[in-house]
Amino acid sequence: MGGYSSEFDISIQSGNVVYKNLDRDVYNPYKIHITNEGWYYVNDENQKYSVDKNDFSVTLNGTKINFDAAFNTVHGTPGEDGLLQAYFKLIEIPQTSCDFYQAALTFNKRDCISTLKPYGIPTATNYFLNKGDAIDTKAILNTVGLPCFVKANKAGSSYGVSKVKTEEELFPAIEVAYKEDDEIIIESFLSGTEVSVGVIQHNGKDLVLPITEIVTENEFFDYEAKYLGKSEEITPARLSDEDTKKVKDLALRVYQILKMKGFSRSEYIFHNGEPHFVEMNTNPGLSEASILPQQANKTGISLKELFSNAIEACLHS
Structure with a gap:
């Protein structure tokens, strides 16, 4: 749970719900927090122990813990964009999400x-922009019309999304989306x-x-x-x-x-x-x-x- 995106807190909520509801007669769960500072096992007393990324293991009181599977509840990067999926594939640990390419x-x-x-x-009619591209508002609106949606291409939980009703609102909406990603998708209103x-x-x-x-x-x-x-x-x-x-x-x-x-x-x-x-x-x-x-x-x-x-x-x- 966790991750490197704006969805960190939401992912922690999801992970805690999974942890709470897992069948303790069958499974022995460990909470692993993926953060910008590092990867940690966090116990019920909120103590943190570093994860060895070489094999996704944790050492507790001199005993090395290896996991049978990873329940992936990381929203955004690296849990939903394929990075964690590829990592687990390489170290041969099964994980609950889709495969890395699909992610x-x-x-x-x-x-x-x-x-x-x-x-x-x-689908909606789309117009794509990369950061640094010239922004031709006339061409964009000729393609998608008004109102339209401006979205960060790779973000979740509606971060970086704006509904645009006038031509004047288009450029500020693009700036908002670029705060989340360097790629933008502009869509016709459905x-x-x-x-x-x-x-x-x-x-x-x-x-x-x-x-x-x-x-x-x-x-x-x-x-x-x-x-x-x-x-x-x-x-x-x-x-x-x-x-x-x-x-x-x-x-x-x-x-x-x-x-x-x-x-x-x-x-x-x-x-x-x-x-x-x-x-x-x-x-x-x-x-x-x-x-x-x-x-x-x-x-x-x-x-x-x-x-x-x-x-x-x-x-x-």
Whole structure:
């Protein structure tokens, strides 16, 4: 848990929930904090012990502890962008998230959209910028129109995201996004019901969880809406049977096109009656209030079962 991004505190919350809900009759969990200062095992008394990155081990009272698996709850870098996945692959420790290529691909919103488009997956109209590129506001708005969204390409929890309604707001929004990443994605506004769809591997099969409808008090599903109670999350979503099937089928197809495994939570907006893919999170929030655990609960899957299943899947994959 932890990480090097703005999502550090949210990741700690997720990690603590997993730690609390793991079945102690089966597992002996250790809390590992990934921080900018170092990697540490943190015990229940909040004492810290350094992790040996050579083999991801901890020495306690002269005894070396080697781990059987890593439950990855790091949001953002290095846990959601492929770096930790590749590290664990190299040192041959199973981990609960997707593989490193899938993590890197989905964390990069631009590359993910570009991969899905040839498969006919509907998305917003996009305009891409790299830091240092000339900013031609006319060309941007001719492509995506107004209103539009400006997003940091590789960031989560809605950091670096702005809704732009006028040409004058575009440049400041780009500056905000560049504080999070040196790549930007600018998207046309999709008007319609927003839903969040969890897809997981459960008992060896890909399972689409009940859909959550996002109703935000703010302009969009931003940080306040996600974490400070400025939104209503309705599970199951208030969709017709036809629309429910449409978005479930699309979410499963996206999961399988990308060769995902483990947990995922994708966002879709019904625009002109059709669900459009927005983005995928491969290490979604796992606190009690987070969307994916809410969805699992509606299916009758407890947190203990949800987390145990993820560990068993990675151990036997």
